Amino acid sequence: MTLDQLQTQFEAFKTKKLALDMSRGKPSAAQLDLSNELLDIVTSKDYLSSQGAETRNYGGLDGLPETKELFKNFLEVSSVEEVVVGGNASLTIMHDIISRGITHGMCDSELAWGKQTIKFICPVPGYDRHFSICQHFGIEMIPVACNENGPDMDQVEQLVANDASIKGIWIVPKYSNPTGLSCSDEVVDRLSSMKTAANDFRIFWDNAYAVHHLSEDKDVLKNILTSCKAAGNDNRPFILCSTSKITFAGAGVSAVGGSVANMDWYRGHLFFSTIGPDKLNQVRHNRFFKNIEGLHKHMEKHAALLKPRFEKTLSILETELGGTGLATWTKPNGGYFISLDVPNGCAKRVVALAGEAGVKLTGAGATYPDKKDPNDSNIRLAPSCPTVNEIEQAMQIVCLATKIAAVEVDIVKDSVLS
Amino acid sequence: MTLDQLQTQFEAFKTKKLALDMSRGKPSAAQLDLSNELLDIVTSKDYLSSQGAETRNYGGLDGLPETKELFKNFLEVSSVEEVVVGGNASLTIMHDIISRGITHGMCDSELAWGKQTIKFICPVPGYDRHFSICQHFGIEMIPVACNENGPDMDQVEQLVANDASIKGIWIVPKYSNPTGLSCSDEVVDRLSSMKTAANDFRIFWDNAYAVHHLSEDKDVLKNILTSCKAAGNDNRPFILCSTSKITFAGAGVSAVGGSVANMDWYRGHLFFSTIGPDKLNQVRHNRFFKNIEGLHKHMEKHAALLKPRFEKTLSILETELGGTGLATWTKPNGGYFISLDVPNGCAKRVVALAGEAGVKLTGAGATYPDKKDPNDSNIRLAPSCPTVNEIEQAMQIVCLATKIAAVEVDIVKDSVLS
Numbered sequence: 001m002t003l004d005q006l007q008t009q010f011e012a013f014k015t016k017k018l019a020l021d022m023s024r025g026k027p028s029a030a031q032l033d034l035s036n037e038l039l040d041i042v043t044s045k046d047y048l049s050s051q052g053a054e055t056r057n058y059g060g061l062d063g064l065p066e067t068k069e070l071f072k073n074f075l076e077v078s079s080v081e082e083v084v085v086g087g088n089a090s091l092t093i094m095h096d097i098i099s100r101g102i103t104h105g106m107c108d109s110e111l112a113w114g115k116q117t118i119k120f121i122c123p124v125p126g127y128d129r130h131f132s133i134c135q136h137f138g139i140e141m142i143p144v145a146c147n148e149n150g151p152d153m154d155q156v157e158q159l160v161a162n163d164a165s166i167k168g169i170w171i172v173p174k175y176s177n178p179t180g181l182s183c184s185d186e187v188v189d190r191l192s193s194m195k196t197a198a199n200d201f202r203i204f205w206d207n208a209y210a211v212h213h214l215s216e217d218k219d220v221l222k223n224i225l226t227s228c229k230a231a232g233n234d235n236r237p238f239i240l241c242s243t244s245k246i247t248f249a250g251a252g253v254s255a256v257g258g259s260v261a262n263m264d265w266y267r268g269h270l271f272f273s274t275i276g277p278d279k280l281n282q283v284r285h286n287r288f289f290k291n292i293e294g295l296h297k298h299m300e301k302h303a304a305l306l307k308p309r310f311e312k313t314l315s316i317l318e319t320e321l322g323g324t325g326l327a328t329w330t331k332p333n334g335g336y337f338i339s340l341d342v343p344n345g346c347a348k349r350v351v352a353l354a355g356e357a358g359v360k361l362t363g364a365g366a367t368y369p370d371k372k373d374p375n376d377s378n379i380r381l382a383p384s385c386p387t388v389n390e391i392e393q394a395m396q397i398v399c400l401a402t403k404i405a406a407v408e409v410d411i412v413k414d415s416v417l418s
Numbered sequence: 419m420t421l422d423q424l425q426t427q428f429e430a431f432k433t434k435k436l437a438l439d440m441s442r443g444k445p446s447a448a449q450l451d452l453s454n455e456l457l458d459i460v461t462s463k464d465y466l467s468s469q470g471a472e473t474r475n476y477g478g479l480d481g482l483p484e485t486k487e488l489f490k491n492f493l494e495v496s497s498v499e500e501v502v503v504g505g506n507a508s509l510t511i512m513h514d515i516i517s518r519g520i521t522h523g524m525c526d527s528e529l530a531w532g533k534q535t536i537k538f539i540c541p542v543p544g545y546d547r548h549f550s551i552c553q554h555f556g557i558e559m560i561p562v563a564c565n566e567n568g569p570d571m572d573q574v575e576q577l578v579a580n581d582a583s584i585k586g587i588w589i590v591p592k593y594s595n596p597t598g599l600s601c602s603d604e605v606v607d608r609l610s611s612m613k614t615a616a617n618d619f620r621i622f623w624d625n626a627y628a629v630h631h632l633s634e635d636k637d638v639l640k641n642i643l644t645s646c647k648a649a650g651n652d653n654r655p656f657i658l659c660s661t662s663k664i665t666f667a668g669a670g671v672s673a674v675g676g677s678v679a680n681m682d683w684y685r686g687h688l689f690f691s692t693i694g695p696d697k698l699n700q701v702r703h704n705r706f707f708k709n710i711e712g713l714h715k716h717m718e719k720h721a722a723l724l725k726p727r728f729e730k731t732l733s734i735l736e737t738e739l740g741g742t743g744l745a746t747w748t749k750p751n752g753g754y755f756i757s758l759d760v761p762n763g764c765a766k767r768v769v770a771l772a773g774e775a776g777v778k779l780t781g782a783g784a785t786y787p788d789k790k791d792p793n794d795s796n797i798r799l800a801p802s803c804p805t806v807n808e809i810e811q812a813m814q815i816v817c818l819a820t821k822i823a824a825v826e827v828d829i830v831k832d833s834v835l836s
Contacts, residue, residue: 031472036462044454056450056666096693136690248474251698273513280669
């Protein structure tokens with residue numbers, strides 16, 4: 001097919017004046033409906049905690065006992081002392097912990113992070129909001145390639161062993177944003193046991209997709225806190241999660257887990273900023289899930305909605321780009337994203353072309369620190385929100401745009417494309 | 419009455435093994451009941467905003483338009499751009515603004531506050547949580563006496579004019595914690611127009627009791643933002659409020675108001691820490707109040723519960739200590755507290771004695787920076803939670819304890835006391 005022919009196809013799509021969005025890792029309306037019972041489950045007749053505690057008044061700095069118990073099981077930590085329940089977003093907890101690191105340091109810091117030059121390792125491609133936090137606090141970001149098992153550990157180990165200013169690493173361990181892939185047991189063990197020049201090194205273990213499987217084919221990871229403890233690095237991980245993509249995004253419950261020393265440090269800090277998070281919303285969530293098994297059961301309903309969307313995305317990629325050598329993509333068992341790599345120098349062009357044809361994609365580069373993808377090749381696809389039919393159209397446009405961009409930069413001769 | 423006789427009375431109280439609490443500015447259960455409709459007002463059948471917006475998904479960094487409109491009227495600012503709706507607590511917003519000041523500085527700071535020695539003026543007696551934030555961030559506190567019209571402005575003006583390291587002042591402008599008294603128009607004007615050596619001086623205008631009148635006898639204050647603008651100091655005030663003592667403490671909605679420059683600065687910062695606050699809870703509050711008139715109407719129900727409690731507290735003080743010269747106390751038109759001054763050197767003893775007889779009071783000194791009342795004379799009384807009968811008993815014990823403590827330190831001859 002010639003460039004002319006590709007462009008004719010493309011113009012045909014443009015005349016449809018589509019408005020499709022594969023840019024955001026948002027639950028669809030159908031997914032939100034799965035949790036509507038949350039809105040009816042606490043009433044004026046019935047608002048006490050399961051233990052009879054008043055939920056309408058002050059108190060409960062780190063969560064209701066029953067909510068801590070639920071998140072203990074979610075975070076897979078060993079006691080409720082290793083849990084702090086937060087507000088509606090784990091992003092807020094992550095920002096908060098780093099902000100307090102900047103002003104005060106961690107529980108084992110000799111000096112507040114703000115009083116020194118500090119660096120974080122940023123596996124790439126990764127989550128833009130993690131990188132934004134670093135940028136905001138002037139934390140230097142060191143990109144390290146993320147492969148199918150997690151970050152390149154040879155590189156990570158060498159970096160942290162030799163530079164005491166490296167204080168942290170961002171990890172989305174399961175169904176990572178944007179690759180959808182998970183850390184192998186070896187990576188978990190190496191992260192847990194590696195020698196760090198900094199005494200106060202932290203892993204920000206953002207387990208945002210901990211229970212977000214697409215099918216029975218589930219990724220199972222080694223327990224990061226157990227591994228860190230076994231290596232004598234008890235205070236290394238902060239484990240983050242929320243129900244934003246389980247119940248309601250923005251009206252869910254978040255939590256952080258880690259060693260008692262880390263959690264006591266955080267509770268000590270929280271005293272200055274809050275009397276406690278919204279307990280009524282905690283009760284709603286406890287009643288809705290009943291227990292961790294109930295939460296897992298609930299996730300199967302999400303999977304039923306997400307799986308066909310992922311399958312459609314992958315099938316169009318395979319049909320349109322399979323065998324062309326123009327692109328590679330991940331095939332996740334869970335999460336919210338598929339990571340697509342187009343020829344170097346083409347990602348921005350593909351996103352722009354798709355936009356012209358009415359398909360909104362995450363900005364090219366967003367998955368890299370400072371929004372700069374050095375290869376300009378990575379594109380994050382978010383199939384959760386559009387319908388399967390919309391995905392079919394959107395992905396055909398994305399694939400066509402990939403072919404056009406590749407021909408434009410002479411990656412392939414147009415005649416090669418069928 | 420001799421000390422022996424006072425002690426006999428006191429021992430009689432002790433045998434009752436009371437457990438009364440006048441320590442915390444908490445709404446009573448009856449007050450919480452006033453807002454129970456909140457728990458039924460958003461259901462799975464009816465959860466969209468008044469403009470039909472999805473409230474279960476991400477978005478809305480600074481609040482739903484209808485919630486911003488409500489708080490625009492609550493905060494008495496002139497546009498919704500002058501409002502940011504927050505999470506469940508204004509304490510969190512105050513801590514957050516100061517934390518961001520420490521790491522980044524205000525919108526008009528030349529240098530982050532954390533990179534310099536900074537000081538705040540703390541009117542005393544005041545709110546312990548304000549002082550704790552300062553202490554936490556190593557902000558030096560300069561106590562200034564608070565009289566019946568607000569802080570001693572001669573002193574405040576002199577301090578801020580000559581010391582560029584003074585970056586802020588805490589003010590609870592209406593029905594202050596703990597005095598229950600309000601700033602006069604003159605104090606508002608002087609705070610607004612005073613020359614400050616610091617370009618980035620801020621008033622933390624914690625209007626926690628803005629609508630918390632006890633009767634038709636309402637304190638009406640000059641508008642701080644209007645006054646500051648008139649004086650060319652648009653960015654001076656951050657105006658804080660929440661519904662913690664209007665609906666549910668811990669499950670309410672907070673907000674901050676101020677100049678567009680201040681709010682844009684705050685929105686810019688919030689981007690890094692949140693996708694937005696809980697919109698479902700915003701909808702609950704909008705529906706419950708309908709509008710600002712509805713909110714004021716709702717507060718009359720609180721007043722009906724609080725007024726007899728304040729009256730009982732004041733009447734026992736008058737009956738037991740009136741004319742003795744042993745104590746002075748405030749007679750607020752609103753808020754949650756009465757401030758009691760006992761003879762110098764007696765506050766700790768009174769609190770301890772009350773505790774022995776089963777009456778829990780706020781710790782003596784709590785109303786001063788570092789919890790140190792230089793005169794050891796101020797005690798904060800919080801009448802909201804106990805019943806009127808409980809208040810009667812508790813206040814008789816407090817008054818008796820005051821007499822005993824005064825006799826013990828030879829302030830009065832015991833024979834003077836009747």
